[in-house]
Amino acid sequence: MSSIDYAEKIPNNVNLQNDRTLQRALEHWQPRFLQWWHEMGPADFESANVYLRTAISVDAQGWAHYGTLRMPDYRWGIFLADPVADRRIGFGDQMGQPVWQQVPGEYRSTLRRLIVTQGDTEPASVEQQRMLGHTCPSLYDLRNLFQINVEEGRHLWAMVYLLHAYFGRDGREEAEELLARHSGDENKPRILTTFNEPMLDWLSLFCFTYFTDRDGKYQLKSFAESAFDPLSRTCRFMLTEEAHHMFVGETGISRVVKRTLEVMKELGTDDPARIRARSAIDLPTLQKYLNFWCSSSLDLFGSEISSNSASNFASGMKGRPDETTYDDHVLRDKTMKLGTPEGEQEVPMLNALNEVMRESYLKDCEIGLKRWNRMIERAGHAFRLTLPSSRFRRSIGPWAGVPVDTHGKMIDRAEYERCLEDWIPSERDRSFVGSLMKRVIEPGKMAAWIAPPERGINNLAIEHEYVNLH
Ligand code: BYC
Helix, strand or coil, X not given: CCECECCCCCCXXXXXXXXXXXXXXXXXXXXXXXXXXXXXXXXCCCCCEEEEEEECECCCCCCEEEEEEEHHHCCCCECCCCCCCCCECCCCCCCCCECECCCCHHHHHHHHHHHHHHHHHHHHHHHHCCCHHHHCXXXXXXHHHHHHHHHHHHHHHHHHHHHHHHCHHHHHHHHHHHHHCCCCCCCCCCCCHHHHCCCCCHHHHHHHHHHHHHHHHHHHHHHXXXXXXXXXXXXXXXXXXXXXXXXXXXXHHHHHHHHHHHHHHHHCCCCHHHHHHCCCCCHHHHHHHHHHHHHHHHHHHCCCCCHHHHHHHHHCCCCCCCHHHCCCCCCCCCEEEEEECCEEEEEEHHHHHHXXXXXXHHHHHHHHHHHHHHHHHHCCCCCCCCCCCCCCCCCCCCCCCCCECCCCCXXXXXXXHHHHHHHCCCHHHHHHHHHHCXXXXXXXCCCCCCCXXXXXXXXXXXXXXXXXCC
């Protein structure tokens, strides 16, 4: 097990002190990162004392330390999972050969692009969530938001380390650019669509952490299989932190459902107007938010038919999540049938891997839906939350821009335009949800639209003062 050196300016378990050039380059980037955090990170909370976990080891048992600190003092560092002895490439045309400790020249630009795309999402999400602290539903939730923010900052460090350590000057330039693009910036937007969506309320945050962070889980798992060993090791450790982000999404939505059901019981009605009047979120509105963030996140897997996915897999750069659970790891002789607006097409499996990943992602997304629907069913209501069809509201792939309803049926464009506000949040829905976003900062108190969590953080009480705002 490798331990992390906290005496270093940049905590790390990669022996940075033995590589002065790399250390200097990263120390040069560090103040820029801190400046970015100051300008684009959680606005106005720099002096708050926050109960945060910090990674202190990559050991599965006891990898994190909990303590109270100011966010700018968080020890962002570089932690790679321990190497696996004699690790071999687990898929693609070079299967069985030793993994790469350096980047092969022929894959350099593609690997850099993949790492930059991954890295770009991390600060993007912090930027998107920048203003949410002002409208937190509780101190417990505020702390969770900040925990996610500092860890996304660390995930940026993880990718910047790879760029600096393995991609020379190009890598250093890309690391600068990661701080120069900004979410929603007209001139320099973030790379992937979802990360330019505004996030103005906590219902969106919970949906984002449920759906979009789950894409993160799938992408990181596919990189954990990579033949480029430093990328694999970095992503394996990032997944440990990622689990909490999805927990925030899943439990956040569960608590919204719970509160709504309580209000429905109290009022004896499922009338959205009356539920809204009691400052709770009616289930049809929640459904619209799920439709919005799920469909946006489905685009993050790329096109259903993709030559990039074929070459990334064949070369060994990017595998499938849980690659060992499949039988065939080369896929040269397999095909897959895909539905497109022009009809069914049979495509080489290698070109359909984005869709393979999207399908397993959707199955994973179903788990939360089942849990929420069980709550609704137990409360005696017929309403069920659903996931939209993977063809709905797509902007990437063969279904991009095709008018399709939430069940995946192609419909007339005028009808689509007309119905869209019944499927995703309308201006009215957003302004209603926005009206609920009033900050609650008394320890243990919750906003009216959300139930308390089942337990606090790290065995502390729900009433614990997780953030001290002075
Ligand atoms: N928006 O063949 P295609 C996370 C681009 S989330 C804009 O269809 P490919 C996190 C694509 O880049 C995980 N552009 O797809 C979550 C390509 O452009 P280039 C993030 C898009 O390449 C919450 C072109 O369209 N990680 O960690 O097979 C909080 C044709 O691409 C989009 C990654 O994404 C889109 N939605 O796969 C914090 C992993 N989709 O390269 C963090 C790294 C596609 O031709 N990225 N395009 O200029 C990848 O593995 C791949 O780039 C993608 C696309 C899976 C995104």
